[in-house]
Amino acid sequence: SFPADAVPQAPEDALFGLMRAYRADESPDKVDLGIGAYRDDNAKPWVLPVVKKADEILRNDPELNHEYLPIAGLASFTSRAAELLLSPSSPALAEKRVASVQTISGTGACHLGGLFLSKFYKVAGASRTVYLSNPTWANHNQIFTNVGLPIAQYPYFDKKTKGLDIEGMKRALADAPDHSIILLHACAHNPTGVDPTLAQWREIAEVMAAKKHFPFFDCAYQGFASGDLDRDAGAIRLFLELGFELVIAQSFAKNFGLYGERAGCFHFVASPSSNAAEITTRVASQLAILQRSEISNPPIYGAKIASTVLNDKALFAEWKENLLTMSGRIIAMRKALRAKLEELGTPGTWNHITDQIGMFSFTGLTEAQVLKLRSEFHIYMTKNGRISMAGLNTKNVDYFARAVDKVVR
Numbered sequence: 001s002f003p004a005d006a007v008p009q010a011p012e013d014a015l016f017g018l019m020r021a022y023r024a025d026e027s028p029d030k031v032d033l034g035i036g037a038y039r040d041d042n043a044k045p046w047v048l049p050v051v052k053k054a055d056e057i058l059r060n061d062p063e064l065n066h067e068y069l070p071i072a073g074l075a076s077f078t079s080r081a082a083e084l085l086l087s088p089s090s091p092a093l094a095e096k097r098v099a100s101v102q103t104i105s106g107t108g109a110c111h112l113g114g115l116f117l118s119k120f121y122k123v124a125g126a127s128r129t130v131y132l133s134n135p136t137w138a139n140h141n142q143i144f145t146n147v148g149l150p151i152a153q154y155p156y157f158d159k160k161t162k163g164l165d166i167e168g169m170k171r172a173l174a175d176a177p178d179h180s181i182i183l184l185h186a187c188a189h190n191p192t193g194v195d196p197t198l199a200q201w202r203e204i205a206e207v208m209a210a211k212k213h214f215p216f217f218d219c220a221y222q223g224f225a226s227g228d229l230d231r232d233a234g235a236i237r238l239f240l241e242l243g244f245e246l247v248i249a250q251s252f253a254k255n256f257g258l259y260g261e262r263a264g265c266f267h268f269v270a271s272p273s274s275n276a277a278e279i280t281t282r283v284a285s286q287l288a289i290l291q292r293s294e295i296s297n298p299p300i301y302g303a304k305i306a307s308t309v310l311n312d313k314a315l316f317a318e319w320k321e322n323l324l325t326m327s328g329r330i331i332a333m334r335k336a337l338r339a340k341l342e343e344l345g346t347p348g349t350w351n352h353i354t355d356q357i358g359m360f361s362f363t364g365l366t367e368a369q370v371l372k373l374r375s376e377f378h379i380y381m382t383k384n385g386r387i388s389m390a391g392l393n394t395k396n397v398d399y400f401a402r403a404v405d406k407v408v409r
């Protein structure tokens, strides 16, 4: 048996702990700005109408069964998922330089990618360190640490401007050892809501090319940043145009509202070369071995839902509309929150609320202010001052702004 002290008590996951505290709060005023899940104007989870339709189609299919998927997942899903990121006319796809594997949503894709790199990213004398933005999605730290890759940080958020610290970021990338692995949020950066402009992405790519760094894109919010799927894939497409070899972790949790179904993909894209297709085949074979020992094969239902939508012109068009509904409501809440804070004359500047994009906003509120919002106003947000914009709606945005006004003064 285990020695008595062999397994120390681990702390509760901060975000899921916050959700538990919110659920236990009986106040009718309570506001949940913690978890990054879309909510409608009534603060309720939103099943995308197009997902409901796909669900109907699947349920009425007499052929529907619950058999195992192949190890690499549902091909009709992973191939369209790759097109969504790379574009259907991508040279990489035409040249068979892309290996795609269905994963346990974005988390599983980050993990499979990390595991793959930990086993095979062995450039002679090169660093295997994964550089993460400061700050980043907290889970990145443990995902890469768990597969034995060292982690380090690059500056990202400028506390003064509440925008991007582009110079600090470039300097850190230039100072990192050659061939480092650089984790980049493809769009709608979590937790800051701050993305580089396309011109800044180009500057980042230049530094990374000079240093032969390896890009690891995490794409959890395609369609949430600008509301446009192609624009949100702009950074990935730019890096590919520039000839980078790279990997992408792709989640369909947020943009399809398929959180619990765990639909995602991991993609490896080889750089253009005469043997790129052969390298890609070898990569795919190793990913299959890793996948087999980890999960055998990925879950079927969420992938079928997404595949049904991605492979049907009319449903695809409807999905884009649904995405606009979500991103549009979030933008409206950004405007309403900023307007209310400015109307109240709340100390500080609030333009960053509308400058930032995607699901989250980094408010600049301190931990003490966050805790006061929780204890006095029943408002739940992470201690770093991040709010999930989707938790705001026409009924609670004024209440939230007034509470912020009180704790800031």
Ligand code: PLP
Pocket (backbone or CB within 6 Å): 036, 104, 105, 106, 107, 108, 137, 185, 190, 218, 219, 220, 251, 252, 253, 259, 264
């Ligand atoms: N990457 C980032 C940056 C995220 O914010 C999230 C979810 O919050 C994920 C990946 C993975 O989410 P999931 O595993 O639900 O797809």
